[in-house]
Amino acid sequence: MDNRNDSLDPRQDGNPYDATDATERRGVSSSTSQDQAAANAVGAGSTEDLPDDTFASRGAVKQTVGIGRKTESGSVIFPAFDDHHPPEKDLIDDCVHCGFCLPTCPTYVLFGEEMDSPRGRIYLMNKGLNEEPLNDQMVRHFDLCLGCMACVTACPSGVQYDKLIEATRGQVERRYERTAQDKAFREMIFQLFPYPNRLRVAAAPLKLYQRFGVGDKLKKAGLMKVLPKRMRAMEALMPMLTKQQEVPEFSPAVGEKRMTVGFIKGCVQRVFFSEVNAATVRVLNAEGCDVVTPKAQGCCGALSVHAGREEEFQAFARKLIDEFEDSGVDRIIINAAGCGSTLKEYGYLLRDDRAYAEKARNFSAKVRDVSEFLQELGPVAERQPMPVAAAYHDACHLAHSQGIRKQPRQTLKQIPGMEVREIKEAELCCGSAGIYNMVEPEPATELGDRKATNVLNTGARMVVTSNPGCMLQIQASLKRMGTSMPMAHPMEVLDASIRGESVETLLLNR
Amino acid sequence: MGMASSRLVDRMTEILGPEGVISEREQLRAYECDGLMNYRVIPEIVVLPETAEHVQRIVRYCHDEGIPFVARGSGTGLSGGALPVESGVLIVLSRMRRILEVDIPNQRVVVEPGVINIWVSQAVADEGYYYAPDPASQIVSSIGGNLAENSGGVHCLKYGFTTNHVMGAEVVLPDGTMVNIGGGKAPDAPGYELLGAFVGSEGTLGIATKITLRVVRKPASVKTLLAAFKDTEEAGDAVSGIIGSGIVPAAIEMMDSLCIEAVETAVHPGFPQAGAVLIVELDGPEAEVSSQFDQTIEICEKANASEIRIAQDDEERALFWKGRKAAFAAMGRIANDYYVQDAVVPRTELGATLKRISELGSEYGMRVANVFHAGDGNLHPLVLYDNDVPGEAEKAEDLAGEIVMTCLEHGGSLTGEHGIGRDKMKYMPKMFTTEDMDTMQLLRCAFDPHHICNPGKVFPTPRLCGEKPGPFHMHPVQKAGLAENF
Structure with missing residues (x-):
C-alpha cells in the first residue's frame, strides 16, 4: 500500500466537522488590530514594512506541474x-x-x-x-x-x-492543512473584503498613497519588485478611490410606481464603486421602482463560499436573509455578478439549515441581476442618445453562472446611438475570479492581459461590464500594458443616458 | 503502480524542465484514459513537449532505452487510441498549439499537432476559407489526433476524411529520426504515398510535429433542412432516395428517438418528437443547391416525412448542428455511461442493420441510441448502461460486440472514423485474414521494429516483430535466430 496513505489527518479521529477549523481561522488576529492589519495590507503604502516572506507567493510558475512540488x-x-x-x-x-x-x-x-x-x-x-x-x-x-x-x-x-x-x-x-503563509494570506483577505467598514479603513491610507504617488515612486525605485508577488498583485488591483456616494435607505419611484425592490450594495462595489450603486438606484427609480436598501446589510458570502469557507458563508447568508426578512420587497436586486450568482444559490447552499432552508429558497427566488430585472420589467424612462461604441465584457458569474448574456446587451442597445461590440474569446475568464487574482497572481495576470488585449482590439471607446472584480482586473491589466480605457457598469451608462449626459461626461474620469 | 524511475524523470526534466514533466501518481491518474473510459492504464510518466525538437529528444531517448511511448492530443478519442502503456511515457502534445503559417494563395495552413480542429477554420474564416473535416469533437479534438485517427465528420460524405485534406507532415519516427512526408506546396509528390499510410495509423508509426493542411473556400450557398420520420426505416428510405437521385449532399445525418430525447434535454435544439430525424445539408453554387434542395424536400415528403423544417439563417443551421454534434456527450443526460460503436455498413443495408440492432437491444434488455452519418452508412450505436450496476459494463460491451458483428455480416467495416485503438482490435480478425493483417504489420514493423510506438493497439495478436505492450523484449523466434527485425 502506498505509504502516503498512512499519515492520516489528525482531525480525522474526531468529528471532522467540529469547530476547531473555524476557531483556527478566526484566531489569526484580534479584532482590534484586524482593521489596521487589513489596512496595511491593502494600503500597500505600508507593505514595505512587512518582512519579505510574510505572504510569500507559493511561487506560481507558468505551468502547474512544478508548483505542486514547491509548495x-x-x-x-x-x-x-x-x-x-x-x-x-x-x-x-x-x-x-x-x-x-x-x-x-x-x-x-x-x-x-x-x-x-x-x-x-x-x-x-x-x-x-x-x-x-x-x-x-x-x-x-x-x-x-x-x-x-x-x-x-x-x-x-x-x-x-x-x-x-x-x-x-x-x-x-x-x-487540508495549508502552509502557514498561505493560510495567513487567505485569512487576511477574508478579514478584509467581506467587511466594507474594514475595507474603507484600509482604503483611507490608500487615498494618501495614491495622492502622493507612492506606488509610482516605489516602482521607480525598484522597490515594488521586492514585495512578495501576492502583495504586488493586490497593490496593482487597487483602483483610484473616488468620493463615496451613499445610497439612501428608501428611495421612491419617479412617476407611477410599478414595483418595490430591495437593493444589495455589495462589498467591493460599495467601497470602490459606490457611484455604480448610486446610478443603479437612480435607474430603478426612473423605471418606476421604490428602492429599499437596508442600511445594516453585510456581505452576501460569495467570496467565502467560492473559497470553501462554509460556516463563514452561512453566517453571512443568514444575516443578509434576516435583513431583508420584513422589507416586503417584490424583488431583490443586485448589480454585482459574483454576489448575484451566490444569492441565487442560497436555497441550495442552506438546504441543511432547518431554520433557514425555506427562507433561503424564498429569498433566492426574488433575486435578480439588475439587467435581468430591467428586461423583465420593460423600459419606461426615456433614453437620451449616447452615441458611443462600447465593448461589453461578460462577467463569468453573470454569463456562465446565471446564463445572463442577452439582457445587459439589450439594456445597452435600448440606448439610442449605443453600439455594442463583442470581445474575442468572450467566454474566457479575465482572471479576476473572486480572490483568485490575489492568491494566484501569475495565471490571473496572464488571463488579464489576454482579456485586455482582446478588449483593446475591439477599437471601442469604453468597456462595460457588470462585475466590480472584472473592472479592477481589466483596469489593472490595461495599466500594466501602459494604456487605459474608460470603464463603466451598464447601470452607469443607462443612468447617464436617462439623465441626458453627454458621451464626454460619461467617459470622463473612468 | 510504481512511481516513474528517477532516472527517467531526471532525463525528461533535463529535456523539458520541471514544468513539462508529470510524475506524481495523483496527477498521472488524470491521464489514465482518453475519451473512452472503459480502459485505464496509469502511465509511468507524462511529458508535455513544446517543440518538435522536444518530441524528437524524448522519442530518441525512449528508443535508446527501449521504453514504449504513446502520443496524446486533447484526449477525446473514442477507441482508446491514446490509452497509456504501463511503464511507458505518455507524450501529450497539448502545448504544441501554434498555427505556424497561413498561406491563403496556396490554400495551406501549417499547424502544430496540438492545434484544435476548429482553430484552423477560425484562422482562415475572414478570408472566406475553412477546414473541411469536422468531427463532432471539432471544438476540442486536436489536428494531431485527427491525423492519427483519420477523422471524418458530418461533412466527409462530400468532402472526404482528414486524409484528403492533409498535404504533408513533419514526423518524428519511432527511432527519433525526423522526416518530412507528403508534399509541400505542390499538390503531389513522387515516390511512395507515405502520407496515406501515416494518416489513420493511430499513432503507431510516429508522431507528427508539424502538419500542412488544405483549406477550401466556403461554399457560395448552404441550405439545411431537418426532416422528421415515423422511424429510422422511413428515414433510411429518404437517404437512399436522395443519394440514388445523384445528389451528393454535404451531409446527411440521422438520429433516432432516444438520441433526440437526449440532445433536447442537453442543448434544446427544438427537434420534433419523432422516431427519427434527418439533417440534410446541401452546399455549392446557388442555382445547383436551390434546385437540388427542392428535389430533396420532394424525396423526404415521398418518404412520409411528418415535418420538414428549413434553417432560415446561420443561427438556426448552427442550432441543428449543435443538436447533432452534442449527441454523444448529451447521453450523460439519459444514462450514466455509454458504449459507442463506429461500424460502417453499405448504405443499402442500413434498414436491415438498424432493425437487427433494435432486436439485439431488446434481447439484451438494454437501450441503444442511434446517431449516424447516414450518407456513408457510418453508424454510431450508443449502448446505454450504468457502470455502477455490476455486470452492466460487460453486458454493454458484449452487446456492442454483437452489433459490430451484425454490421460485418451485412458487408460492413469495424470503424468509420474512431479508429480501432485498444477497443476494437479483438474484432480485427473478424474483418481481415491473417495474411491481410500480416501485410499491415509489415508496414508497422518497417517504421517501428522495436514496437515501442503506441504498442498494444490496432492489432490483437503479437506477430511478426513480436509486438506487445511494455518494454522491448526480443521475441523467442528472434532469439533463436529464426527471424530478425526489420
Missing part, C-alpha cells in the same frame, strides 16, 4: 473527502469524459494539462471519493480552478461543476 505542506488526508457534503457521486457520474470543456477552461488554455481542466478535476474528485488521498497535488489543482463556470456553459452533459467544485473546496478548507 508541499505535507498534509495528506485519506480518504480525501468526509461525509459532510463530499462532491456528489451522482453529479460526478454525469461527466462522460468527452472533453468539450477543455478549450473553454482558462487554466487548460494556459497550462494545457489534464489535471487543470474541468474534466481532469472531476476525475480527481472521483478518485478522491475512494482511491486517492487529498494531498498537495490534488489541492493545487482544485485551488487553480478560477470557478468561472465556463465549463458549465460548454458541457453538453449538463454536469453541475459549480456544485462539485464548491463541495470540494469546502472539504479542502476543512480538512
Whole structure:
C-alpha cells in the first residue's frame, strides 16, 4: 500500500466537522488590530514594512506541474473527502469524459494539462471519493480552478461543476492543512473584503498613497519588485478611490410606481464603486421602482463560499436573509455578478439549515441581476442618445453562472446611438475570479492581459461590464500594458443616458 | 503502480524542465484514459513537449532505452487510441498549439499537432476559407489526433476524411529520426504515398510535429433542412432516395428517438418528437443547391416525412448542428455511461442493420441510441448502461460486440472514423485474414521494429516483430535466430 496513505489527518479521529477549523481561522488576529492589519495590507503604502516572506507567493510558475512540488505542506488526508457534503457521486457520474470543456477552461488554455481542466478535476474528485488521498497535488489543482463556470456553459452533459467544485473546496478548507503563509494570506483577505467598514479603513491610507504617488515612486525605485508577488498583485488591483456616494435607505419611484425592490450594495462595489450603486438606484427609480436598501446589510458570502469557507458563508447568508426578512420587497436586486450568482444559490447552499432552508429558497427566488430585472420589467424612462461604441465584457458569474448574456446587451442597445461590440474569446475568464487574482497572481495576470488585449482590439471607446472584480482586473491589466480605457457598469451608462449626459461626461474620469 | 524511475524523470526534466514533466501518481491518474473510459492504464510518466525538437529528444531517448511511448492530443478519442502503456511515457502534445503559417494563395495552413480542429477554420474564416473535416469533437479534438485517427465528420460524405485534406507532415519516427512526408506546396509528390499510410495509423508509426493542411473556400450557398420520420426505416428510405437521385449532399445525418430525447434535454435544439430525424445539408453554387434542395424536400415528403423544417439563417443551421454534434456527450443526460460503436455498413443495408440492432437491444434488455452519418452508412450505436450496476459494463460491451458483428455480416467495416485503438482490435480478425493483417504489420514493423510506438493497439495478436505492450523484449523466434527485425 502506498505509504502516503498512512499519515492520516489528525482531525480525522474526531468529528471532522467540529469547530476547531473555524476557531483556527478566526484566531489569526484580534479584532482590534484586524482593521489596521487589513489596512496595511491593502494600503500597500505600508507593505514595505512587512518582512519579505510574510505572504510569500507559493511561487506560481507558468505551468502547474512544478508548483505542486514547491509548495508541499505535507498534509495528506485519506480518504480525501468526509461525509459532510463530499462532491456528489451522482453529479460526478454525469461527466462522460468527452472533453468539450477543455478549450473553454482558462487554466487548460494556459497550462494545457489534464489535471487543470474541468474534466481532469472531476476525475480527481472521483478518485478522491475512494482511491486517492487529498494531498498537495490534488489541492493545487482544485485551488487553480478560477470557478468561472465556463465549463458549465460548454458541457453538453449538463454536469453541475459549480456544485462539485464548491463541495470540494469546502472539504479542502476543512480538512487540508495549508502552509502557514498561505493560510495567513487567505485569512487576511477574508478579514478584509467581506467587511466594507474594514475595507474603507484600509482604503483611507490608500487615498494618501495614491495622492502622493507612492506606488509610482516605489516602482521607480525598484522597490515594488521586492514585495512578495501576492502583495504586488493586490497593490496593482487597487483602483483610484473616488468620493463615496451613499445610497439612501428608501428611495421612491419617479412617476407611477410599478414595483418595490430591495437593493444589495455589495462589498467591493460599495467601497470602490459606490457611484455604480448610486446610478443603479437612480435607474430603478426612473423605471418606476421604490428602492429599499437596508442600511445594516453585510456581505452576501460569495467570496467565502467560492473559497470553501462554509460556516463563514452561512453566517453571512443568514444575516443578509434576516435583513431583508420584513422589507416586503417584490424583488431583490443586485448589480454585482459574483454576489448575484451566490444569492441565487442560497436555497441550495442552506438546504441543511432547518431554520433557514425555506427562507433561503424564498429569498433566492426574488433575486435578480439588475439587467435581468430591467428586461423583465420593460423600459419606461426615456433614453437620451449616447452615441458611443462600447465593448461589453461578460462577467463569468453573470454569463456562465446565471446564463445572463442577452439582457445587459439589450439594456445597452435600448440606448439610442449605443453600439455594442463583442470581445474575442468572450467566454474566457479575465482572471479576476473572486480572490483568485490575489492568491494566484501569475495565471490571473496572464488571463488579464489576454482579456485586455482582446478588449483593446475591439477599437471601442469604453468597456462595460457588470462585475466590480472584472473592472479592477481589466483596469489593472490595461495599466500594466501602459494604456487605459474608460470603464463603466451598464447601470452607469443607462443612468447617464436617462439623465441626458453627454458621451464626454460619461467617459470622463473612468 | 510504481512511481516513474528517477532516472527517467531526471532525463525528461533535463529535456523539458520541471514544468513539462508529470510524475506524481495523483496527477498521472488524470491521464489514465482518453475519451473512452472503459480502459485505464496509469502511465509511468507524462511529458508535455513544446517543440518538435522536444518530441524528437524524448522519442530518441525512449528508443535508446527501449521504453514504449504513446502520443496524446486533447484526449477525446473514442477507441482508446491514446490509452497509456504501463511503464511507458505518455507524450501529450497539448502545448504544441501554434498555427505556424497561413498561406491563403496556396490554400495551406501549417499547424502544430496540438492545434484544435476548429482553430484552423477560425484562422482562415475572414478570408472566406475553412477546414473541411469536422468531427463532432471539432471544438476540442486536436489536428494531431485527427491525423492519427483519420477523422471524418458530418461533412466527409462530400468532402472526404482528414486524409484528403492533409498535404504533408513533419514526423518524428519511432527511432527519433525526423522526416518530412507528403508534399509541400505542390499538390503531389513522387515516390511512395507515405502520407496515406501515416494518416489513420493511430499513432503507431510516429508522431507528427508539424502538419500542412488544405483549406477550401466556403461554399457560395448552404441550405439545411431537418426532416422528421415515423422511424429510422422511413428515414433510411429518404437517404437512399436522395443519394440514388445523384445528389451528393454535404451531409446527411440521422438520429433516432432516444438520441433526440437526449440532445433536447442537453442543448434544446427544438427537434420534433419523432422516431427519427434527418439533417440534410446541401452546399455549392446557388442555382445547383436551390434546385437540388427542392428535389430533396420532394424525396423526404415521398418518404412520409411528418415535418420538414428549413434553417432560415446561420443561427438556426448552427442550432441543428449543435443538436447533432452534442449527441454523444448529451447521453450523460439519459444514462450514466455509454458504449459507442463506429461500424460502417453499405448504405443499402442500413434498414436491415438498424432493425437487427433494435432486436439485439431488446434481447439484451438494454437501450441503444442511434446517431449516424447516414450518407456513408457510418453508424454510431450508443449502448446505454450504468457502470455502477455490476455486470452492466460487460453486458454493454458484449452487446456492442454483437452489433459490430451484425454490421460485418451485412458487408460492413469495424470503424468509420474512431479508429480501432485498444477497443476494437479483438474484432480485427473478424474483418481481415491473417495474411491481410500480416501485410499491415509489415508496414508497422518497417517504421517501428522495436514496437515501442503506441504498442498494444490496432492489432490483437503479437506477430511478426513480436509486438506487445511494455518494454522491448526480443521475441523467442528472434532469439533463436529464426527471424530478425526489420
